[in-house]
Amino acid sequence: MTMGGFKKFLLRGNVIELAVAVVIGTAFTAIVNSFVRDLLTPAISAIAGKPDFGSLELQIGSASITYGNFLNALVSFLIVATVVYFFIVRPYELLMTRFRPTEKETRDCPECLTEVPKAATRCSACTTQLTPVS
Template identity: 90%
Template sequence: MSGFKKFLLRGNVIELAVAVVIGAAFTSIVNSFVKDLLTPAIAAIAGKPDFGSLALQIGDATISYGNFLNALVSFLIVATVVYFFLVKPYELLMARFGPTSKETRDCPECLTEVPKAASRCSACTAQLTPVS
């Protein structure tokens, strides 16, 4: 039981739990943005916001591909929103305020990434000159 307690109290598990809760809350915000703002704008331009009624009749079988198209369009819109409103601003902030110095370097023999202060490469054991 103590192993389970240690597992639960590790930082990674707590961080993952917080990320899941924040992700669930953020999902509702993004879905609302797509459903209430972007989809009506697309409907105003394209004229048809819902493809749910589209189907293909082959013999006795009906292939309802409209709901798949709805899900695909929704996914693409959500992915675009997440990329342009989260990923890009985060990348710009990290480029501007993130760490400026690289803490590692490449081994000249095997091109493995090693710490700057290393005197030997951990992969090929080549002798390295430490860099401070």
Template identity: 65%
Template sequence: MLSGFKKFLMRGNVVELATAVVVGAAFTAIVNSFVGDVLTPLIAAIGGQPDFSALTLRLGTGEIRYGSFLNAVVSFLMVAAVIYFLVVRPYEAFSARFAQKPEITHRACPECLSEIPRAAVRCSQCTAQVIPVH
């Protein structure tokens, strides 16, 4: 009974998922600190107010506290921007640098424009003679 559970835990995808959760939690702390300790004070220095939670709208006897919603939207946009510019963009650039170019194995026949192998000397569709490309 426990051996099956041990096998389940030792499968690669479970270990990878657990590792990703731990790293994600640590990264969340870093991003939240960057947003709260660096970006929010910068917004306060530029705009004068980093916290919008006091903003409300009175409708009759009711009160709509839209300031907290604005705080959540601004925080989300800042976290999304940090993740995009500090994680996604560098990763895409790194991946593009080391990506293998796909090998071109076919080309278009100059007569009928059907797809033929690069080394073909005759088109299989229109039987035109073509110059092989190596």
């Protein structure tokens, strides 16, 4: 059993890119969590009068449902989703529409190879009957 296949797998570009993405994602998550925990939550709690979302809970009989940490996680998710959409997805889409090759409006005549419109039913150069293409 050789290690060549495993070595080839590890050295492929997409494995390295995935590792870099995980490291960057982990670092970004730490930043967002700190932003929510240290800046956003105290600002919101100053308005709402609650110092920490983590301590929020709902009492139903003898059961205690803690939902504060869920609120923190939800706010973190919304911030990450917003940042990813507006700073990664949206600019990428705009860039791709700018550089996306436009679809040709013409085609070649199969007989004489003259360029004719896709909707043409007859070649203007050799008068060959053509089937329109939409």
